[in-house]
Amino acid sequence: MSPARPPTDSDTGPVRRPGGRSAEVRRRVLDAVRTHLVEYGYEALGIDAVAERSGVHRTTVYRRWRDVGGLLADVLAEATDDDWRPPDTGSLEGDLHALNSEVYAALTAEPPVTTALIAASFRSAPAADALRSFWADRYDRCAVIVHRAVRRGEVPPETDSRRLLVAATAPLYHELVLLRSAPGARIAAEAARSALLAARAGAFAERGHLPVAAAGSA
Amino acid sequence: MSPARPPTDSDTGPVRRPGGRSAEVRRRVLDAVRTHLVEYGYEALGIDAVAERSGVHRTTVYRRWRDVGGLLADVLAEATDDDWRPPDTGSLEGDLHALNSEVYAALTAEPPVTTALIAASFRSAPAADALRSFWADRYDRCAVIVHRAVRRGEVPPETDSRRLLVAATAPLYHELVLLRSAPGARIAAEAARSALLAARAGAFAERGHLPVAAAGSA
Structure with a gap:
């Protein structure tokens, strides 16, 4: 995602500080992507609009991010790079509730950056790939929640962390993103519970539970 | 969703059978919407493309469905109108597993009509409304699964059917639609379980469970 060629004088400006300048350009461009996406939707997102909004030369934006998919992918890559760590409250229920409170806040935030990125993932394969990587990273980081609970003896040692974490968080995504209901903030605690x-x-x-009993007797 | 005016001779054809003709036109048009949506995506969906594909005059399509949102809404309204009933296997686990098997089949079907409709719901407000109504209707119809389980003494009498049904189905939607993973068909049984x-x-x-215990002790 770094520039394929070094920046030219025309868009680098008078002071050349490669690291700081590059980070500053990225910050301005990704801020513009998020704001524009929320305000006007995926349809209105383009290199020109982002360049104008960020004040970064369109040649720079084009060379570094290539297209809208590249811009969205980098918004998510930036989020993946951060030093986010899952909550550590001392109990599994507390950790899951705190995690779900973060998910709830993200899915009901104004401006709705997360839901706009989810919507964009249905339009852009690079955005979908980046979103998948972002979530895979988040669920991986959260596995420690389950490992701690196993060590505390709260759940059986063989507990699959991914399945538990998906069970805890999925109702929030389902109600808020797909069913588009208004479950209220208590869903964070209820789904954790x-x-x-x-x-x-x-x-x-x-593991190895066979769904024989579920095959039906009617 | 019925025509605002009776069809004209030009698009009614030589034999006038209002009920049968209208149902036949709807069937052809909605088939064309589903096929075109899956093959070319929401972007390519338009009155002209649907008219051409279905062999129904564009004036008829325009008058009855107005725009792409109206077409997508009617695809979902048609699905809501059907006589689908939830599985009745004799046990709660069996019912949930059978229900989840239907959800899994729909979300992994080829052609992927359901996922194309979900994707379209992020582009079209009428499609989003129709999808919300469709799911609300489906979860309402499934409440009987929980009522039967309560009568059999499988779960407590106060069990909230919506929350239980969302908990059972949400992991499938989350993994297959948003996380875009490949969990395998066993997720239907696992999430039911x-x-x-x-x-x-x-x-x-x-009811009234307060998340006090989940507020964290760290």
Whole structure:
């Protein structure tokens, strides 16, 4: 995602500080992408609009990000690069609730950057790839929540962290993004609680559980 | 969604059978919408393309469906009108697994009509409204799964059917639509099982459960 060629004088400006200048250009451009995406949607997102809004020369934007997909992918790559760590409250329910509160806040935020990025992922393959990487990274980082709970003896040792974390967070994404309902902030606690109860009952430690009993008897 | 005015001779054809003709026109047009959406995406969907593909006069398509949003809304309205009933296997786990198997099949189907409609819902407000109505109707119809389980004594009487059904199905939508992973068909059984275990433990009967315990102790 770095520039394929060094910047020319025309768009580098009088003071050449490669690292700082490059980081500053990226910050301005990605801020412009987020703001423009939220205000006008994916349709209105283009190199020209982003260049104008950010005050960065369009040649620079084009050379570094290539197209709208590249811009969206870098917005998500930037988020993946950050030093975010999952909450550590001392209990599994507390951690899941705190995590869900962050998810809820992101999905109901104004401006709705996250939902705009999700919407864009249905239009742009690079944005979809970047979103997938972003979430994979987030779920990986959250695995420690489950490992700590196993060490505290809260859930069975074989508990699959990914399945537990998806069970805890999926109802929020489903209600807020796809079903477009207004479940209220309590869904963060409720979904954390139900995932906890399922985990305690061994739901995510049942490797090899065969769905024979579920095949139906009617 | 019925025509605002009776069809003219030019697009009605020689034999006038209002009911049959109208249903036949709708069938051809909605088939064309689904096929075109899957093949070329939302961007390429237009009155002209649908008219050409369906062999129905563009004036008829325009008068009855108005625009792409109206076409997508009617595709979903047609699905809502059907006589679909939730599975009845004799057990809650069996019902949830059978339901999830239908969801899994829809989300991994070729051609991917459901995922194309979900993608379109991020572009078109009428399509988003229609999708919301479609899902609301489906979850309403599925409430009987939970009512039967309560009568059988499988879960507590106060169990909230919507929360239980969302917990059972959400992991499939999350993994397949948003996270774009490839969880495999076993996710249908696994998510049914974890929702069942949470329900048995009373997770969806905890009205007024306050997240105090989840506020964190770290």
